[in-house]
Amino acid sequence: MPRRTIRLTAASDEKIEAIAKQRGYSSPTALLRSAIEKELGDREGGFTDAENRLASSIEQARREVTRLARAQQALFAYLDSFVKVFLTCVPEPVGQAMDAAVARARGRHARLLKSAGQSMVGESQLAMQEMVNRDDN
Numbered sequence: 001m002p003r004r005t006i007r008l009t010a011a012s013d014e015k016i017e018a019i020a021k022q023r024g025y026s027s028p029t030a031l032l033r034s035a036i037e038k039e040l041g042d043r044e045g046g047f048t049d050a051e052n053r054l055a056s057s058i059e060q061a062r063r064e065v066t067r068l069a070r071a072q073q074a075l076f077a078y079l080d081s082f083v084k085v086f087l088t089c090v091p092e093p094v095g096q097a098m099d100a101a102v103a104r105a106r107g108r109h110a111r112l113l114k115s116a117g118q119s120m121v122g123e124s125q126l127a128m129q130e131m132v133n134r135d136d137n
Contacts, residue, residue: 013028
């Protein structure tokens with residue numbers, strides 16, 4: 001077995017001897033060998049428990065974001081289909097009725113945005129407020 005020599009301070013040597021006795025090691029050298037094996041074993045084994053937990057959390061977040069993206073795409077497709085049907089089936093007002101219809105539609109739109117904004121909380125509410133403010137300008 002190869003030999004290694006290390007130099008320790010008196011305080012470190014006293015701590016090693018005390019811990020070796022306290023933990024039931026046959027000698028301070030046995031404690032040092034055990035500590036070295038433990039340190040080398042943790043590094044060679046690949047991921048530590050903390051790294052595994054972190055990787056698991058990241059994977060869970062990735063799956064959740066993917067699920068939300070799919071739900072958002074489905075919502076956009078649903079809205080697109082609804083708007084196509086609505087625009088196909090509802091005739092436009094003719095003549096001077098167009099100006100009155102546009103004015104009423106703007107009022108209904110503002111009420112819709114206000115109602116939707118009141119039902120939202122957190123960051124969704126901030127996004128809605130930005131959209132309403134942008135629409136006003």
